[in-house]
Amino acid sequence: MDFSFTEEQDMLRMSAKDFLAKECPKARVREMAKDERGYDPQVWDHMAELGWMGLVLPEEYGGMGASFMDLAILMEEMGRNILPGPFFSTVALCALPILEYGSSEQKTKFLPQIAKGEAIWTFGLVESSGKYKASEVKLRAVLKGTNYVLQGHKLFVTDAHIADYILIAGRTGEGERPEDGVTLFILDARGPNVKMEAIPTVGGDRQFKVSFDRVAVPGDHILGRIDKGWDTVDFILQRAAVLKCAEMCGACQAVLDMTSSYAKERIQFDRPIGSFQAIQHKLADMLIDVEAVQYLLYQAAWGVSVGSPSRWQISAAKAKANEAYQRICIEAIAAHGAIGYSLDHDVGLYYRRVKAAQFAAGDTDLHREVIGIELGL
Amino acid sequence: MDFRLGEKELALKEEIRKFAKAELPPDLVRNTVIDGEFRDFEFEISMSRKLAQRGWLVMSWPEKYGGRSASLLEQTIYEMEIAYWGIPGAWMGISGTQWVGPCLMMFGTEEQREKYLPLIASGQKDGVWCTGYSEPNAGSDFANIRTRALRDGDDYIINGQKVWTSVAHRARWCWLAVRTNPNAAKKHHGISIFIVDMKSPGVTVNPILNYYGRHHFNEVFFDNVRVPASNLVGEENKGWYYLMQSLAFERRSIAPTTYGNLKRILEELARYAGQTEYEGQPLSKNPVVRGKLADLAIDLEVLKMFAFQLAWRISQGQIPVYESSRNKIMGDDLMRQGAITGADILGMYSQVDPDSEWAKLNGAIQGAYLGFPGQAIAAGTAEIEKSIIAQFRLGLPKSY
Numbered sequence: 001m002d003f004s005f006t007e008e009q010d011m012l013r014m015s016a017k018d019f020l021a022k023e024c025p026k027a028r029v030r031e032m033a034k035d036e037r038g039y040d041p042q043v044w045d046h047m048a049e050l051g052w053m054g055l056v057l058p059e060e061y062g063g064m065g066a067s068f069m070d071l072a073i074l075m076e077e078m079g080r081n082i083l084p085g086p087f088f089s090t091v092a093l094c095a096l097p098i099l100e101y102g103s104s105e106q107k108t109k110f111l112p113q114i115a116k117g118e119a120i121w122t123f124g125l126v127e128s129s130g131k132y133k134a135s136e137v138k139l140r141a142v143l144k145g146t147n148y149v150l151q152g153h154k155l156f157v158t159d160a161h162i163a164d165y166i167l168i169a170g171r172t173g174e175g176e177r178p179e180d181g182v183t184l185f186i187l188d189a190r191g192p193n194v195k196m197e198a199i200p201t202v203g204g205d206r207q208f209k210v211s212f213d214r215v216a217v218p219g220d221h222i223l224g225r226i227d228k229g230w231d232t233v234d235f236i237l238q239r240a241a242v243l244k245c246a247e248m249c250g251a252c253q254a255v256l257d258m259t260s261s262y263a264k265e266r267i268q269f270d271r272p273i274g275s276f277q278a279i280q281h282k283l284a285d286m287l288i289d290v291e292a293v294q295y296l297l298y299q300a301a302w303g304v305s306v307g308s309p310s311r312w313q314i315s316a317a318k319a320k321a322n323e324a325y326q327r328i329c330i331e332a333i334a335a336h337g338a339i340g341y342s343l344d345h346d347v348g349l350y351y352r353r354v355k356a357a358q359f360a361a362g363d364t365d366l367h368r369e370v371i372g373i374e375l376g377l
Numbered sequence: 378m379d380f381r382l383g384e385k386e387l388a389l390k391e392e393i394r395k396f397a398k399a400e401l402p403p404d405l406v407r408n409t410v411i412d413g414e415f416r417d418f419e420f421e422i423s424m425s426r427k428l429a430q431r432g433w434l435v436m437s438w439p440e441k442y443g444g445r446s447a448s449l450l451e452q453t454i455y456e457m458e459i460a461y462w463g464i465p466g467a468w469m470g471i472s473g474t475q476w477v478g479p480c481l482m483m484f485g486t487e488e489q490r491e492k493y494l495p496l497i498a499s500g501q502k503d504g505v506w507c508t509g510y511s512e513p514n515a516g517s518d519f520a521n522i523r524t525r526a527l528r529d530g531d532d533y534i535i536n537g538q539k540v541w542t543s544v545a546h547r548a549r550w551c552w553l554a555v556r557t558n559p560n561a562a563k564k565h566h567g568i569s570i571f572i573v574d575m576k577s578p579g580v581t582v583n584p585i586l587n588y589y590g591r592h593h594f595n596e597v598f599f600d601n602v603r604v605p606a607s608n609l610v611g612e613e614n615k616g617w618y619y620l621m622q623s624l625a626f627e628r629r630s631i632a633p634t635t636y637g638n639l640k641r642i643l644e645e646l647a648r649y650a651g652q653t654e655y656e657g658q659p660l661s662k663n664p665v666v667r668g669k670l671a672d673l674a675i676d677l678e679v680l681k682m683f684a685f686q687l688a689w690r691i692s693q694g695q696i697p698v699y700e701s702s703r704n705k706i707m708g709d710d711l712m713r714q715g716a717i718t719g720a721d722i723l724g725m726y727s728q729v730d731p732d733s734e735w736a737k738l739n740g741a742i743q744g745a746y747l748g749f750p751g752q753a754i755a756a757g758t759a760e761i762e763k764s765i766i767a768q769f770r771l772g773l774p775k776s777y
Contacts, residue, residue, distance in 0.1 A: 001450055002379040003689045069378065260771045275774035277760065280767030287766055288703055295682035302378050316678040319671075368671035375647045375674055377661040 003298075009073055012066075016077035019050065024081045026346050032084035033204030037162055039085030048117025053091055057099060061111035068239070072246040072301035079247030080254045082349055084204065086120045086159035088360075092243040094121035094167055097184075097236050101224035106186070110165070122163040122189075124154030124210055125233060132237060132362055134230050135178035139212065141170030141185065146219045148172070148185065150212040156359070160196050160208040163189040168212070172227055179230035184223040191215065203356040204349070238309055241318040241361035242300045248321040248357050249293045252328050255350050256286045259332040266337075273335075282331050289324040296320050312374045315367035322364040326354045380685075386454045393433075393455065397462035400427060416591075417465075418547055424466035425500030434467065435474055435498045442482065442490060443498025453633045453688040457681075460637030470505035470548045473497040476626040477506045477552045480570075484611035484619050489572065493550070507548035507575070509539040509597060510620070517761050519554075520565045520617065524599060526555040533557075533571065533609070535579075535602040543755075545582045545595040548575050552623075553599075558614050568616035572608040579603070589747045627756045628701035629691070632684035635708035636677060639715045642745065643673055645738050646722055660722070669718045676714060680707050699770035702762035709753040716745035 005013070023043045032038055047053065056071045057063025071091070078087065095114045098106060113119035129136045139152030150170055160166060166189045173181030187194065195211040224232040260283055263274030273279050296317035303310045329351040333340035340347045358364070382390075428434040429443070437452040438444025447455075459467045468474055478497050481490050496504035515521040524537025535555060545551065551573040558567030573580070579602040585594040611619055647670055650661035660666055687700040719742035720727035731740025731747075753759060767773040 001381070001383075001685055001689055003686050004693075005378065260773070263773060272774055274767070274771075275776050277764060277767075277776045280771075280773050280776055281760065281763040283771055283773065284706075284763035284766035287770060288707060291683070291703065292676075292679040292707075295686060296678060298378055299380050299678075299682060302380050312674075313678070316675045319675050320679065365668070368668050368675070371671040371674050372667040375643075375670060377647055377650065377667050377670060 005073070009070060012070055013073050013077060015050070016074050017080075019046070020077055020081040020083060024083050026082075026349065029082050029084060029204070029349060038159070038204075038206040039162070043083075044085060044117055047087070048115070051115075053087070053095070053117050054111075054115025055091075057095065057111050057115050061099075061107060062115035063111070067305045068242075069298075069301045069305040072243060072297065075243050075246040076250040076253075076297075079250030082251065082353065086122065086162060088240075088243065088247070089122040089158045089163070090114060090120050092240045093123035093236055094165070096239050097167070097223060097232050100235060101184075101232050106223070110186075113164075119164045120159060120162050121165045121167065122157055122159050123167040123236065124157040124160070125169045126155055127153065128155060130155060130359070132366060133178070134182055134233075137169050137171050137178075137182050139168065139170045141172045141183060141217070143172070143219070144216075147216040148183075148219060148222075150185065150187075150215040150217060153209055153211040155209050156199065157208045157210045159206050160189065160210050161198070161206060165189055166194075166210065167223060169229060169233055175227070181227050182229040182233065183226050184229040184232050185217050186221045186223055187215065187217060201356060203353040205353070205356055207356075237361050238311070238314050239304060241314050241367070242297065242304055244357060244360045245293070245297045245317045245321040246301065248325045249290075249297050251350050251353070251357070252286075252290045252293055252321075252325050255328050255332045255347060256283070256290050258346060259283060259286065259335050262336055279335055282335055286328050286331055289328055293317070293321045293324050311370055315362075315370040315374075318362055319364045319367035319371070322358040322367070325357060329354055382454070383450075386451055389451060389454055390458055392431075393458040393462065393464075396427075396431065397458075397464055400424065401462065401464065421466040422500065422502055422505070424464060425469060425504075426466075427500075428464070428467060429498060429500035434469070434500050435478060435494075438478060438482070438494070438498065442478070442494040449688040449692045450685070453684055456630055456633035457637035457640070457684070460634040461641045463638075463641070466500070469497050469500070470507055470544045472506040472508040472543075472548075472552055473504055475630055476623040477508070477550075479626050480552075480619055480623050481610070483622065484570075486607070488607065489610070493572065496549075503549045505544070505548050506550045506552055507542050507545040507595075507597075508623075509542055509545075509551045509553040509573075511541045512538060513540055517758055519620070520563075520568065522554055522556055522568065524553070524555045525559070526557050526569060526571060526604070528557075528606070529603075531606050532603045533606060535571065535573065535599045535604055537599050539597040539599075540594075541585070542582075542595045542597045543593055545575070545597050546584060546592065551575055551580075551597070552610075554616055554620055557616075561614065565617040567614055568620070569613050570610040570616045570619050571604055572610060573599075573602065573604055577602050577604070587751060593751075624756060625697065625701045628705040628762075629687055629697075631708045631752075631756065632680055632687065632704035635712055636680045636684055638745075639673070639677055639680075639711055642715050642719055642738075642741060643670065643677060645741065646670060646719055649738060650722060666722060669721065673711070673715055673718050676707075676711050680704070680711055683707055699766045702757070702765040705757060706759050706762050706766075709749070709759060712745060712749040712752055716742065716749045720746050 051064045054063030055066045059065050098110050127136055127138055141148045141150050166187045168185045168187055169182055170185055171181055172183040175181045193213045193215045197209040199207045201207050263279050264272050266273045300313040300317040303313050332347050339345050432445050435444040436447035439446050512522050526533040526535045553571045553573045556567050557569040561567030579600040581598040583596045584592045650666050651659050653660040683704045690697055723737050723742055726737045729735040731743035
């Protein structure tokens with residue numbers, strides 16, 4: 001058993017910290033929350049130069065051939081700084097399944113674009129119920145000649161407005177199980193009859209309702225197998241859960257750090273509030289939460305890295321992160337007092353992002369249910 | 378990073394499983410630590426001897442003291458499995474294997490090591506230890522102890538009282554914290570550790586029953602008890618440092634032990650819920666039950682990682698600062714969560730006397746339910762542990 005990072009991983013973390021401290025200060029985060037695009041293309045280009053988008057892609061596709069654990073480390077740092085932009089949707093939700101399920105033609109075409117930072121991708125799965133369940137995939141995809149014709153809509157599609165391509169889960173058939181008959185389509189996000197409507201959210205991110213009105217998709221623009229797309233969705237959600245957990249883990253650490261610093265500086269009753277046990281014990285609880293998320297994350301990410309992802313480990317990590325991130329933010333605001341409730345304070349930036357992070361790749365109930373099934377219940 | 382168990386550890390797990398199947402009754406055996414009033418001392422000590430014969434009882438000690446220099450990871454797996462199977466007798470009076478032995482190896486004289494360690498390592502009654510720490514006026518404020526040791530020629534004479542002394546009624550030796558310098562500038566600097574023969578004249582052990590009537594605790598009186606100076610551990614007045622080390626050892630073993638115990642309880646509850654019909658379907662199909670058991674499973678996963686991380690850290694030669702406290706808090710919280718979840722699932726049966734034939738799961742849930750508040754106090758309350766984390770990990774000002 002080994003709990004240490006490699007020297008390369010330490011270097012990756014340090015360089016990510018340096019870069020993000022410079023390129024993604026909180027002023028930039030605030031600015032981007034109001035920005036039309038929601039991200040800074042210059043920063044995006046720099047990230048591509050550093051090889052981040054292609055970090056886990058093989059060299060033949062312009063990537064760095066690093067491990068999934070390396071990607072988790074990078075995203076932990078992104079989460080710590082609340083880096084705005086389409087990295088998660090492009091890399092976690094799309095590049096990974098293209099690499100796993102794409103035809104050699106698709107990989108050769110799409111992956112180098114992603115690695116170079118030239119293409120933004122996103123993934124549309126949930127519909128009106130807002131649930132990640134196969135039975136909720138109702139968007140119709142009907143074969144007409146050599147094309148599939150898509151009719152329906154997707155909700156909470158992140159970064160759709162800046163995406164070049166969208167992966168869409170559509171229903172091509174009905175089978176015994178709701179998972180049967182789901183197919184993943186690769187769509188030109190700017191194609192005709194694709195309509196986008198912004199869903200205003202509290203998190204400063206960009207989410208959309210994307211509607212498809214008789215959108216024709218060539219029959220070969222399919223990722224993975226026809227009617228068997230849920231396997232790919234499952235693959236995406238497992239990895240996305242770990243990587244979202246990594247972002248949340250970084251965010252949790254940032255919130256703990258700022259609260260701990262504040263407790264040392266803030267004087268009341270002639271002494272730092274951090275000398276009071278009421279505050280100390282709150283912070284100790286936060287630390288335990290942070291480390292719980294860390295080690296469950298590392299365990300789950302390691303499993304994916306060595307090619308044996310574990311549903312148990314992944315769902316434990318995401319469920320824990322969902323609850324811990326929320327709890328840490330709420331306790332942090334309480335420890336700050338009124339200043340923590342103000343627009344100018346950074347703690348609110350993190351709290352406002354809790355909900356989006358919790359639902360991404362599965363809320364706590366979903367992951368509890370996975371654990372329940374694994375327990376044989 | 379690498380979270381695989383090695384072949385050694387996997388083989389050890391399997392050996393312990395076989396051992397438990399062969400040596401224990403088939404039902405779920407209750408947590409012997411939390412429920413351990415040592416009612417069947419003869420059986421318990423017979424298990425200690427068997428564990429010793431297998432080379433497990435003190436596996437991480439060096440060969441010359443009866444161990445086999447096993448890694449701390451192996452030791453952690455062993456503790457998890459022992460607790461999972463409910464194998465009694467692993468602790469040699471709670472203190473012997475867990476901190477008296479390791480502390481003697483760090484701070485004792487060679488003479489002390491040669492005399493006391495083999496007794497523990499071989500699983501004999503004369504290797505059973507109790508620990509005399511708490512006093513009526515020294516609970517969380519442990520440095521406030523007043524039991525005195527006064528030098529008298531080649532001996533020390535000890536006077537005073539200890540309380541909440543676990544298994545003193547079974548112990549041959551006491552690992553005793555006393556005050557040797559009442560005038561030290563800081564009260565932490567006047568404390569020493571002695572090895573006291575519980576058969577010495579002047580030692581009186583009185584039982585204290587816990588709130589469910591079990592005899593686990595005692596009060597121990599020392600009335601002019603004469604102890605040879607050679608029984609002083611380490612240096613005079615340096616005892617506080619040894620105490621802190623002993624508590625670190627004690628707190629370390631809580632996570633693996635609690636993990637093993639609760640892992641078993643979780644599996645038994647899952648099985649029970651699957652076999653119990655309610656409203657025409659198994660109780661395991663009830664979403665509330667599923668959610669509670671899943672929550673327990675998730676937090677158990679955290680406890681497992683905390684246990685391994687601490688073992689790994691120590692095995693790297695690093696001195697843990699706050700991790701033992703973290704693990705203690707997590708373990709205690711989970712024991713509470715597991716006991717309450719279990720009681721919720723058993724419903725009305727959770728009020729049944731654990732020794733009664735009405736008890737489900739052999740009374741394991743009631744044992745945990747009645748026992749967890751006590752376990753949460755032993756070796757440092759949650760409040761003390763959180764203050765340790767706040768000060769030594771987060772760098773907040775001292776609060777007391």
